[in-house]
Amino acid sequence: MRVYFDNAATTPIAPEVIETMTKCMQEHYGNPSSIHADGRQVRAAIEGARKTVANCINSSIGEVFFTSGGTESNNMALKCAVRDLGVKRIISSPTEHHCILHTLEYLQEHNNVEIEYLSVCQKGKSTLAELEALLQDSEVPTLVTLMHANNEIGTMIDLQAVSEVCDQYGAYLHSDTVQTVGHFPIDVDKIKIHFLSGAAHKFHGPKGVGFIYINGDVSIKPFIDGGSQERNMRGGTENYYGIIGLAKSLEMAIDKMDERSTYIRSIRSYMAEQLRNEFEDIQFNGDIEGESLYTVLSVSFPPSPKSELLLLNLDIAGVSASGGSACSSGAETGSHVINAIKGAPNRKTIRFSFSHYNTKEEVDIVIEKLRKLIPTKLELSQ
Numbered sequence: 001m002r003v004y005f006d007n008a009a010t011t012p013i014a015p016e017v018i019e020t021m022t023k024c025m026q027e028h029y030g031n032p033s034s035i036h037a038d039g040r041q042v043r044a045a046i047e048g049a050r051k052t053v054a055n056c057i058n059s060s061i062g063e064v065f066f067t068s069g070g071t072e073s074n075n076m077a078l079k080c081a082v083r084d085l086g087v088k089r090i091i092s093s094p095t096e097h098h099c100i101l102h103t104l105e106y107l108q109e110h111n112n113v114e115i116e117y118l119s120v121c122q123k124g125k126s127t128l129a130e131l132e133a134l135l136q137d138s139e140v141p142t143l144v145t146l147m148h149a150n151n152e153i154g155t156m157i158d159l160q161a162v163s164e165v166c167d168q169y170g171a172y173l174h175s176d177t178v179q180t181v182g183h184f185p186i187d188v189d190k191i192k193i194h195f196l197s198g199a200a201h202k203f204h205g206p207k208g209v210g211f212i213y214i215n216g217d218v219s220i221k222p223f224i225d226g227g228s229q230e231r232n233m234r235g236g237t238e239n240y241y242g243i244i245g246l247a248k249s250l251e252m253a254i255d256k257m258d259e260r261s262t263y264i265r266s267i268r269s270y271m272a273e274q275l276r277n278e279f280e281d282i283q284f285n286g287d288i289e290g291e292s293l294y295t296v297l298s299v300s301f302p303p304s305p306k307s308e309l310l311l312l313n314l315d316i317a318g319v320s321a322s323g324g325s326a327c328s329s330g331a332e333t334g335s336h337v338i339n340a341i342k343g344a345p346n347r348k349t350i351r352f353s354f355s356h357y358n359t360k361e362e363v364d365i366v367i368e369k370l371r372k373l374i375p376t377k378l379e380l381s382q
C-alpha cells in the first residue's frame with residue numbers, strides 16, 4: 001500500500017466529483033455555444049457552475065472566469081494588468097510560485113515593467129511596513145502580487161491587511177490563492193482585491209481547470225483571442241466536464257471546510273510530534289505555530305549520509321512526498337523558496353502534505369519507513 005503525502009502538488013479526485021463528471025460525460029455533449037437544446041443544456045450547466053464558484057467566494061457571477069488552472073489565471077492577471085491597466089511596476093516576493101516569477105521576468109524583459117521583491121525572513125514572511133514604504137515611494141501605477149499561502153513551506157500573508165495597504169495607495173492587488181481556495185474562507189466582498197486565482201486539482205477536483213476572479217470594477221481585454229466564450233475573455237470551447245468537476249469539488253470543500261481542516265490539522269501535528277520524538281534535530285520550515293497552510297509540513301532533516309537520497313528512498317518505500325532543498329553546489333539551484341529563507345544547504349527538506357483522506361495510521365507507516373532511512377535518536381545515543 002502506498003501512502004500519498006503530496007496533496008499540495010495535487011489531490012485525488014473525490015468520488016462524488018468523478019460521479020458528477022461521469023454523468024455529464026455520458027449525458028451531455030452539446031457545444032455550449034450552440035443555440036440548439038443540446039448546446040443550451042451545457043451552457044446552463046456551465047453558468048450554474050459559475051454561480052456555485054461565485055457563491056463560494058462571495059463574488060458576482062460575472063466576476064468569475066474559467067481557465068485551464070492556476071498557471072493560466074496567474075499569467076492572465078499579471079499580463080492583462082500590464083497590458084490593459086497601465087501597470088508599470090509590480091511588487092512581489094521571491095518565494096512566489098514559478099508561474100508568477102517567470103511571468104514577472106517576462107514582463108520585465110518584454111514590457112519594461114519594474115519589478116520589486118519584498119525581503120523575506122527565515123519563516124518566509126515579509127512585512128507590511130516594507131510594502132507600505134515601497135508603495136509610498138512611487139507614483140508609478142503598481143500591481144502587488146503576493147501568494148496567500150506558500151506551496152512549499154505554508155507561510156501565509158494577512159490578505160485583508162495587505163489589501164488595505166494596497167487600497168490606501170491605489171495599487172492593484174492580485175493574490176495566488178491556488179493553495180487556499182477551498183481550504184480557507186475567501187470573501188472578495190470583504191477584501192479589496194482585483195484578481196485571485198484558483199485550481200480545481202488542489203481541492204479534490206480535476207486537473208487542467210481553474211478560475212480567475214476579476215473584480216467587476218476592473219476592465220481588461222481578452223487573454224485568449226478567439227470566440228466569445230467566457231464573456232469574451234477567453235476564446236475556445238469551454239472545458240465543460242472540468243468546470244462541472246471544479247464547481248462540485250469546491251462546493252464540497254466549502255461545505256466541509258471546518259470538519260476537514262480540524263482533521264487535517266490533527267494529522268499534521270501528529271506527524272510533527274512523531275518526527276520530533278523519533279529523530280534528532282528536526283526543524284520545520286515556515287511558521288507552523290503561526291497562521292500557516294495546515295495541509296503542508298515542510299521538514300528540514302539534519303545532514304546525514306543516509307538522508308542523501310531521502311525522497312527517492314521514500315518513493316521506493318511506497319511514500320509519495322515532495323523535495324525542495326537549499327542550493328548546495330554551484331551546479332544545482334535547489335528550491336528557490338528554501339534559498340530565499342536561507343535554509344542550510346546541507347540539510348534535507350521534504351514536504352509532506354495532507355488531505356482529509358489521510359490517516360494517523362499512514363503517519364505511523366511513514367515514520368516507520370523513515371526509521372530505516374535516517375538515524376533515530378535511539379541509534380544516535382548508542
Ligand SMILES: Cc1ncc(COP(=O)(O)O)c(C=O)c1O
Binds near residue numbers: 071099147149
Ligand atoms: C501556489 C501555486 N500557484 C500556482 C500553481 C499552478 O497551478 P496549476 O498547476 O493549476 O497550473 C500551483 C500548483 O502547483 C501552486 O501551488
